[in-house]
Amino acid sequence: MSDQPDNPIRTAIAEAIAENPTILFMKGNPDAPACGFSARTVGALQALHAPFAAVDILPDPRIRQELSAISGWPTIPQLFVDGELVGGADIVAEMYESGELADVLGVEEAGEEPVAPEVAATPAPMSIENRLN
Amino acid sequence: MPTAEDVRRSIENGIPGARVEVESPDDVHFSARVVAEAFVGLGRVQQHRLVYDTLGPGEPGGAIHALQLKTETP
Numbered sequence: 001m002s003d004q005p006d007n008p009i010r011t012a013i014a015e016a017i018a019e020n021p022t023i024l025f026m027k028g029n030p031d032a033p034a035c036g037f038s039a040r041t042v043g044a045l046q047a048l049h050a051p052f053a054a055v056d057i058l059p060d061p062r063i064r065q066e067l068s069a070i071s072g073w074p075t076i077p078q079l080f081v082d083g084e085l086v087g088g089a090d091i092v093a094e095m096y097e098s099g100e101l102a103d104v105l106g107v108e109e110a111g112e113e114p115v116a117p118e119v120a121a122t123p124a125p126m127s128i129e130n131r132l133n
Numbered sequence: 134m135p136t137a138e139d140v141r142r143s144i145e146n147g148i149p150g151a152r153v154e155v156e157s158p159d160d161v162h163f164s165a166r167v168v169a170e171a172f173v174g175l176g177r178v179q180q181h182r183l184v185y186d187t188l189g190p191g192e193p194g195g196a197i198h199a200l201q202l203k204t205e206t207p
Binding site: 037072073074075085086087088089090091094095 | 178199200201202
C-alpha cells in the first residue's frame with residue numbers, strides 16, 4: 001500500500017472533516033437526498049435542529065473511494081462529529097431513538113412541540129469537487 | 134447474487150459464535166441482526182465494521198447493495 005501524499009481529494013475530505021464539527025457525507029444534498037439512507041440521516045439531524053455541513057459524494061466517484069479509505073467505512077451516509085466517525089444510517093437512527101445522538105451533537109433532544117421548519121438549521125452545502133483545482 | 138442465507142453464513146463464519154438473522158426481499162437489500170460476544174466493549178462503529186469485514190471488500194460485500202444492520206451484545 002503506497003501512501004499518496006499528493007492526493008487532493010483525500011486531503012480535501014480530511015480537511016473538511018477536521019474543519020466542520022458536524023459533517024455528513026451523503027448522496028445528494030439535504031434538500032434533495034438521493035438515497036433513502038441519506039434521507040433518514042438528514043432527517044435525524046434536522047429533527048434535532050443540529051447544524052451540520054453536508055457533502056454530496058455523487059459528483060465524483062473518487063470522493064466516495066477516498067472517504068471510505070479514510071474512514072474504513074464502506075457505505076454512505078457517514079456522519080462525523082469532532083473528526084470522529086459516528087456511524088452510518090442505521091447507527092445514527094439508533095442513536096437518535098435512544099437520545100445519544102443529541103448528546104453527541106451537544107443539542108437538546110427533540111421536544112414534544114413541533115418547531116416551525118424555517119427555524120431548522122440550514123445546512124451549508126459543501127462541494128469537495130469545488131475545492132479541487 | 135447472494136441470498137440472505139449466503140449473507141448469514143458469511144457473517145457466522147466471520148464472527149464465530151454470533152447469532153445472525155438476515156432477511157432480504159430481493160437479494161439486493163438485506164437486513165441483518167447480529168448478536169455476538171465479540172462486540173463486547175466495542176462501540177457501534179467497530180461492531181458494524183466487524184460485520185462488514187465478514188462480507189468482503191466494497192459496498193458491503195460487493196454484490197450486496199444495501200445492508201441494514203443492527204448489532205447487539207448477548
